[in-house]
Amino acid sequence: MFRRILLSVVFLLATVSLFAQTERTQPEPTINQDNTVTFHFAAPTADSVFVDGDFLPDNKRHQKMQRGENGVWVYITEKPLEPEIYTYSYFINGNRVEDPYNIFVWRNCASFYNIFIINGERTRNYVNKDVPHGSVAKVWYPSASFSNSRRMSIYTPPGYNPRGSKKYPVFYLLHGAGQDEDSWLGFGRMAQIMDNLIREGKVKPMIVVMPNGNVSQQSAPLEGSDSYILPTFFPPRTMNGEFEASFNEIISFVESNYRVKKSKDSRAIGGLSMGGFHSIYISANNPKLFGYVGLFSPVLDPSIAQPANKTGFELSEIYINFEQKLKTQFEKAPLYWIGVGDKDPYKPQVDKLRTLLNNNNLQYSYNETSGGHVWTNWRIYLEEFLPLLFQ
Amino acid sequence: MFRRILLSVVFLLATVSLFAQTERTQPEPTINQDNTVTFHFAAPTADSVFVDGDFLPDNKRHQKMQRGENGVWVYITEKPLEPEIYTYSYFINGNRVEDPYNIFVWRNCASFYNIFIINGERTRNYVNKDVPHGSVAKVWYPSASFSNSRRMSIYTPPGYNPRGSKKYPVFYLLHGAGQDEDSWLGFGRMAQIMDNLIREGKVKPMIVVMPNGNVSQQSAPLEGSDSYILPTFFPPRTMNGEFEASFNEIISFVESNYRVKKSKDSRAIGGLSMGGFHSIYISANNPKLFGYVGLFSPVLDPSIAQPANKTGFELSEIYINFEQKLKTQFEKAPLYWIGVGDKDPYKPQVDKLRTLLNNNNLQYSYNETSGGHVWTNWRIYLEEFLPLLFQ
Numbered sequence: 001m002f003r004r005i006l007l008s009v010v011f012l013l014a015t016v017s018l019f020a021q022t023e024r025t026q027p028e029p030t031i032n033q034d035n036t037v038t039f040h041f042a043a044p045t046a047d048s049v050f051v052d053g054d055f056l057p058d059n060k061r062h063q064k065m066q067r068g069e070n071g072v073w074v075y076i077t078e079k080p081l082e083p084e085i086y087t088y089s090y091f092i093n094g095n096r097v098e099d100p101y102n103i104f105v106w107r108n109c110a111s112f113y114n115i116f117i118i119n120g121e122r123t124r125n126y127v128n129k130d131v132p133h134g135s136v137a138k139v140w141y142p143s144a145s146f147s148n149s150r151r152m153s154i155y156t157p158p159g160y161n162p163r164g165s166k167k168y169p170v171f172y173l174l175h176g177a178g179q180d181e182d183s184w185l186g187f188g189r190m191a192q193i194m195d196n197l198i199r200e201g202k203v204k205p206m207i208v209v210m211p212n213g214n215v216s217q218q219s220a221p222l223e224g225s226d227s228y229i230l231p232t233f234f235p236p237r238t239m240n241g242e243f244e245a246s247f248n249e250i251i252s253f254v255e256s257n258y259r260v261k262k263s264k265d266s267r268a269i270g271g272l273s274m275g276g277f278h279s280i281y282i283s284a285n286n287p288k289l290f291g292y293v294g295l296f297s298p299v300l301d302p303s304i305a306q307p308a309n310k311t312g313f314e315l316s317e318i319y320i321n322f323e324q325k326l327k328t329q330f331e332k333a334p335l336y337w338i339g340v341g342d343k344d345p346y347k348p349q350v351d352k353l354r355t356l357l358n359n360n361n362l363q364y365s366y367n368e369t370s371g372g373h374v375w376t377n378w379r380i381y382l383e384e385f386l387p388l389l390f391q
Numbered sequence: 392m393f394r395r396i397l398l399s400v401v402f403l404l405a406t407v408s409l410f411a412q413t414e415r416t417q418p419e420p421t422i423n424q425d426n427t428v429t430f431h432f433a434a435p436t437a438d439s440v441f442v443d444g445d446f447l448p449d450n451k452r453h454q455k456m457q458r459g460e461n462g463v464w465v466y467i468t469e470k471p472l473e474p475e476i477y478t479y480s481y482f483i484n485g486n487r488v489e490d491p492y493n494i495f496v497w498r499n500c501a502s503f504y505n506i507f508i509i510n511g512e513r514t515r516n517y518v519n520k521d522v523p524h525g526s527v528a529k530v531w532y533p534s535a536s537f538s539n540s541r542r543m544s545i546y547t548p549p550g551y552n553p554r555g556s557k558k559y560p561v562f563y564l565l566h567g568a569g570q571d572e573d574s575w576l577g578f579g580r581m582a583q584i585m586d587n588l589i590r591e592g593k594v595k596p597m598i599v600v601m602p603n604g605n606v607s608q609q610s611a612p613l614e615g616s617d618s619y620i621l622p623t624f625f626p627p628r629t630m631n632g633e634f635e636a637s638f639n640e641i642i643s644f645v646e647s648n649y650r651v652k653k654s655k656d657s658r659a660i661g662g663l664s665m666g667g668f669h670s671i672y673i674s675a676n677n678p679k680l681f682g683y684v685g686l687f688s689p690v691l692d693p694s695i696a697q698p699a700n701k702t703g704f705e706l707s708e709i710y711i712n713f714e715q716k717l718k719t720q721f722e723k724a725p726l727y728w729i730g731v732g733d734k735d736p737y738k739p740q741v742d743k744l745r746t747l748l749n750n751n752n753l754q755y756s757y758n759e760t761s762g763g764h765v766w767t768n769w770r771i772y773l774e775e776f777l778p779l780l781f782q
Binding site: 138 | 433434435436437438476484485486488489494495496498501502518519520521522523524527528529530531539540542552553554608612613614616648714715725775
């Protein structure tokens with residue numbers, strides 16, 4: 001009876017669903033023994049139901065499901081899937097519907113995605129294992145540049161004791177356009193990768209600082225006092241030099257509130273896409289700060305962000321004399337690591353950066369993977385870059 | 392062009408939607424000047440679209456929307472809505488659909504809900520304001536009782552410095568059945584209420600500890616190594632005494648890792664529903680620990696959880712001799728605060744507790760509100776209880 005009462009209470013808030021009374025002990029979709037995947041969706045009165053997601057080949061997106069018994073529509077993948085994290089959605093009469101039988105939902109930018117994982121070598125560090133876990137905190141730092149406080153995520157490794165004597169190196173890890181301080185913790189799997197690689201002894205325990213790189217916002221959507229409006233994919237003032245110029249505020253906050261080492265050899269910076277762009281210019285403008293620079297599918301040219309900087313585009317001094325700044329930065333060369341996918345639309349940007357580095361005989365590591373401008377690649381780059389840090 | 396490339400990249404992951412190419416600067420639903428609300432949903436090929444949510448009166452749930460131009464369905468509330476946080480969903484041909492134009496999504500138990508807020512006196516402390524913010528960390532504590540590590544959320548107030556000398560009181564705040572260590576931070580608005588009330592000087596700066604009260608799980612869904620399965624609403628071993636018996640592990644972790652005061656006058660415990668139940672018995676079994684006890688729609692009788700304790704029900708010693716324990720607890724009486732809604736299905740449980748307290752002349756504060764077993768009430772109770780603590 002207690003159970004029935006409890007359920008009735010939950011149902012005050014809960015959805016009315018065809019399956020609502022049915023106990024299901026496994027989440028959707030069903031991952032079969034051979035790693036094919038079966039999707040079920042109950043929609044008895046729908047005219048059509050499609051499933052879509054990045055588990056489907058590019059030329060076979062939006063697969064029509066077959067109507068089965070009781071109005072449950074079914075789709076089975078043609079082939080077993082490779083180990084990876086995948087997203088999917090259903091479309092009923094053309095409208096996107098999330099899966100009510102999968103609680104595995106992450107946000108990227110302003111959209112939510114149902115997720116499933118095919119387990120294997122590729123994904124073994126993306127899941128929570130029975131290993132010591134670091135802590136993840138959402139903290140606010142004061143920004144004199146923007147006259148407000150701004151939110152960031154900070155990972156401290158297992159065993160970190162704010163009152164102890166041990167000091168740690170710091171990795172500043174930046175997000176892409178439209179993303180925010182939460183992004184590396186969802187699709188990026190930062191905490192899981194760190195926990196697992198630290199446990200294996202492959203990565204030095206370190207603090208990972210994930211700030212918000214959109215200076216026109218305080219925080220991820222809804223987390224600040226300014227953000228109860230629909231976020232735009234590419235906010236203004238994100239690639240105009242302001243974030244880079246204010247970055248010392250972040251370092252200063254971290255170095256006065258955490259037990260950290262304060263030398264170039266103990267500071268790394270890296271990021272994906274726009275975060276790679278930010279990492280290029282923050283490190284070039286502060287040549288003595290970072291011993292390690294990780295560029296994951298980075299953009300190089302600030303002028304391509306011009307449409308977002310609506311008040312007209314005046315090139316910030318952050319972006320001026322870049323080649324000279326780069327040469328100065330490499331006088332005591334950092335470990336400079338670049339990763340990009342062979343189908344990434346920004347690959348020409350990376351090629352341009354490489355040409356500049358090559359022409360000046362500046363040493364860097366170049367890592368080309370298959371695929372495009374996607375989290376699949378950024379997780380791989382993170383896993384490859386982390387073991388190189390602070391060794 | 393950059394914008395177009397960026398968008399195409401995002402669209403690799405994003406949904407195909409009727410509005411996908413349309414810029415919208417305001418989120419859905421539209422809150423009109425008079426606090427009526429207009430809902431829009433684009434579904435040109437749907438036979439019917441309904442809107443449902445707790446903004447509708449109980450006898451008028453599931454309102455049919457009117458098909459308008461371009462297949463956009465519309466519903467306008469009959470009356471202005473009172474200030475509150477509301478949830479809503481759409482139903483296309485009977486299937487629940489989330490609103491793709493509202494990023495305001497919270498999880499409760501195993502379901503996600505679109506949210507909107509009508510601003511006003513009631514909700515003024517539920518939103519992020521331009522005030523100093525505390526930090527919220529997800530940390531793991533070692534549990535000898537369960538031979539694993541377990542996750543909890545910890546709020547530290549603005550200005551908390553782990554290396555400083557100032558010490559803080561601690562409020563242990565517990566969730567209800569089916570919920571977890573994240574729940575008070577979503578629908579509960581704990582961090583916003585604390586930040587805002589601290590700023591107004593109405594609440595003492597304190598640390599708020601939100602553990603996971605389901606000992607059969609390590610953590611919220613997907614956050615631990617054991618939780619990649621669909622969570623059940625009411626896991627086993629949640630009201631069998633194990634959590635209460637192990638609670639000292641949580642206190643011990645907090646008191647050795649945070650700058651906290653360690654006296655009865657500096658410890659409070661409280662919770663909603665099952666968390667109220669836990670608070671009753673943790674405080675009664677540890678009569679010297681807590682100076683403040685807050686019971687928000689609590690359950691009293693452990694036997695009503697019997698169906699969930701599937702291996703048969705043996706009454707834990709935690710629940711035995713309760714009346715005597717209560718009398719001992721009240722020898723040095725805590726501030727004992729009870730809140731319940733007049734339509735709460737558990738009100739008979741609260742009545743039973745009050746009878747027991749009355750029969751023994753034990754002093755408590757009783758606060759009856761309108762409504763049922765819902766977050767609307769629990770947020771109110773939190774706001775009312777917090778200013779009483781540590782004064």
